[in-house]
Amino acid sequence: MRLPISEVKPDTGTATVIGWIHEIRDLGGLSFYILRDRTGFLQATIVKKKAGEDVLAAAKEASRESVVKISGVVKESDKAPGGREIIPEKFEIISKAETPLPLDVSEKVPAEIDTRLDNRYLDARRPKVAAIFRIRSEVTHAISDYFYKNGFINITTSKIVAAATEGGTELFPIAYFEKEAFLNQSPQLYKQMMMGAGFEKVFEIGPIFRAEEHNTTKHLNEATSIDVEVSFADHNDVMALLEKVINVAYEAVAENCQPQLDILGTKLQMPSKTFPKLPYADAIDIAAGKIDEDIKYGDDLSSNAERAIGSEMGEHYFITDWPRSIKPFYAMPYEDRPDISKAFDMMHPKMELSSGAQRVHQYDLLVEQIKLKGLNPDNFEFYLKPFKYGMPPHAGWGVGMDRLITTMLDLPNIREGVLFPRDRHRVTP
RNA sequence: GCCCAGCUAGUGUAGAGGCCUAUCAUGCAACCCUGUCACGGUUGCGACUCGGAUUCGAAUUCCGAGCUGGGCGCCA
Numbered sequence: 001m002r003l004p005i006s007e008v009k010p011d012t013g014t015a016t017v018i019g020w021i022h023e024i025r026d027l028g029g030l031s032f033y034i035l036r037d038r039t040g041f042l043q044a045t046i047v048k049k050k051a052g053e054d055v056l057a058a059a060k061e062a063s064r065e066s067v068v069k070i071s072g073v074v075k076e077s078d079k080a081p082g083g084r085e086i087i088p089e090k091f092e093i094i095s096k097a098e099t100p101l102p103l104d105v106s107e108k109v110p111a112e113i114d115t116r117l118d119n120r121y122l123d124a125r126r127p128k129v130a131a132i133f134r135i136r137s138e139v140t141h142a143i144s145d146y147f148y149k150n151g152f153i154n155i156t157t158s159k160i161v162a163a164a165t166e167g168g169t170e171l172f173p174i175a176y177f178e179k180e181a182f183l184n185q186s187p188q189l190y191k192q193m194m195m196g197a198g199f200e201k202v203f204e205i206g207p208i209f210r211a212e213e214h215n216t217t218k219h220l221n222e223a224t225s226i227d228v229e230v231s232f233a234d235h236n237d238v239m240a241l242l243e244k245v246i247n248v249a250y251e252a253v254a255e256n257c258q259p260q261l262d263i264l265g266t267k268l269q270m271p272s273k274t275f276p277k278l279p280y281a282d283a284i285d286i287a288a289g290k291i292d293e294d295i296k297y298g299d300d301l302s303s304n305a306e307r308a309i310g311s312e313m314g315e316h317y318f319i320t321d322w323p324r325s326i327k328p329f330y331a332m333p334y335e336d337r338p339d340i341s342k343a344f345d346m347m348h349p350k351m352e353l354s355s356g357a358q359r360v361h362q363y364d365l366l367v368e369q370i371k372l373k374g375l376n377p378d379n380f381e382f383y384l385k386p387f388k389y390g391m392p393p394h395a396g397w398g399v400g401m402d403r404l405i406t407t408m409l410d411l412p413n414i415r416e417g418v419l420f421p422r423d424r425h426r427v428t429p
Numbered sequence: 430g431c432c433c434a435g436c437u438a439g440u441g442u443a444g445a446g447g448c449c450u451a452u453c454a455u456g457c458a459a460c461c462c463u464g465u466c467a468c469g470g471u472u473g474c475g476a477c478u479c480g481g482a483u484u485c486g487a488a489u490u491c492c493g494a495g496c497u498g499g500g501c502g503c504c505a
Binding site: 049 | 438440441442464503
C-alpha cells in the first residue's frame with residue numbers, strides 16, 4: 001500500500017512510497033534521492049555496497065522529476081530531512097522524465113513567469129506554486145460553504161450571450177452557427193432574472209470574459225467571479241454580506257492552510273470585521289490632495305488615485321455613493337439624490353476587488369436609465385421583460401476571485417494565482 | 430489604443446566596436462568521493478530572435494520585422 005510521504009514516520013517500519021525525484025546527490029559510495037509528493041519530501045538513502053543490483057541499476061537510470069516507486073525500511077535519522085529516511089529494497093521507475101527539464105523544479109535556478117506558465121505542469125510541482133492553489137481551493141470551498149449554509153442557491157448561467165449587454169467592457173465575439181454571439185462579461189443580468197424567478201438568494205462562481213487589451217499584473221481576459229444577488233436587500237445589506245464573505249475566506253485559510261502559508265512565507269493580514277465606508281466625494285478629495293493630477297468629481301478613479309486612497313485607508317474599504325453617471329444603468333439611484341447611486345466598490349489598498357449595488361427593480365426607471373446611458377432598450381428585451389411581472393427589490397455584487405487571492409497572498413502578479421491565465425498574448429497552455 | 434523596456438546554452442545570467450574560439454551558475458555526460466541536505470572536486474557538452482545597414486571588424490551601433498515583459502488608458 002502506498003503511503004503519503006507526510007505519513008512516513010521514523011517508526012513506520014516498512015513502507016512503499018511513490019513520488020517524483022526532486023533531487024539526486026551522489027556522494028560515491030552513498031547516494032541520496034529526495035522524493036517528493038503532494039504531501040512533502042522524503043530522503044531515500046542508498047548505500048552502494050549494501051544495495052541490491054536492481055536497486056542500483058534503477059537508481060542510476062532514474063532522472064530528476066521521474067516518477068518512482070520505492071519500498072524499503074524507514075529508519076530514524078537526525079541527519080535526514082524530517083528525521084527519517086527510507087532504505088530502498090525495491091526501486092522502480094514508473095515514468096521516466098526526459099532531460100533537460102524545461103525549468104528547474106528544485107528552484108536552484110529561477111525561471112521567469114512566462115517560462116513557468118509555458119510549463120505550468122512542472123511549475124506547479126514546486127511546493128510554493130502548489131500552496132497557492134491549495135489555498136485558492138480552500139477559499140472557494142469556504143465561500144461556497146458559507147453561501148450554502150445561509151440559504152443561497154448555487155446557479156450556473158450561460159457564458160455565451162447574444163449581445164453586448166452591460167456596456168463598458170469589450171466583449172469577445174465568437175462563432176455561433178449563423179448567429180452573432182459573445183462571451184459573457186458578467187452573470188449580472190442572469191442573476192437579476194433569477195431574482196425575478198423568486199430564488200431570492202443566489203450565487204455563482206464562474207468565468208467572466210473581458211476583451212480589453214490591457215497588459216498589467218492585475219488584469220486578465222478570463223477571470224473567475226464570485227457573484228451574488230439577494231432579494232429584498234439593499235446596498236447596505238449586501239455590503240455587510242461582502243464583509244462577512246471576505247472574513248470567512250481569510251479565516252478558513254488561517255485555520256486550514258497554515259502549512260501552505262508557511263511554505264509561501266506569507267503572514268495573513270486579517271481583515272477587519274467591518275470595512276470603513278468612504279463616500280465617493282471624500283475619496284476624490286483624498287486623491288486630489290495626495291497626487292498631482294487633475295481630479296474632479298465625476299471622474300472614475302485612476303490607478304494612481306486608487307493607490308493614493310488605498311495607502312490612506314490602509315485596509316479593505318468601501319467606496320460608496322457613486323455618481324450615477326459613472327455606474328451602470330442597473331444601479332439604483334437614491335430617491336432623494338437621483339444623481340447619486342446606491343453603488344459601491346470594495347477595495348483592497350492595492351486594487352479594486354468588488355463592485356456592487358442595490359439594483360433598479362422598477363421597469364420604467366430601468367428603461368429610463370438605459371436611455372440615459374445612450375443604450376437602446378429594444379436590445380434589452382430579454383432582460384427587461386422579467387421586470388414587468390413582479391420583480392422584487394434586490395442587490396448584489398461580484399468579487400474577482402483572482403484578485404482576492406492576489407491580495408490575500410500578496411502575490412506580485414495576478415497570473416500567479418491562476419493555473420492557466422489568459423492575457424493579451426497567452427492562449428496556451 | 431499610447432508609452433517604456435527587453436530578447437545570449439534546457440533554465441537564470443555576464444557582456445558598452447577588436448579582450449568573444451562569448452562569462453558565471455544551474456543542468457547534462459564521464460570520472461573521483463560513505464552522511465549529503467544549494468554536497469564537494471576534475472574534465473567535457475550546450476546559446477548571441479530574424480532580416481538589412483554602418484564598419485577593416487558587430488552579441489554590442491543604426492533601421493525594419495517578430496516575439497515578450499511592464500506602465501498608462503480602458504476595465505473588474
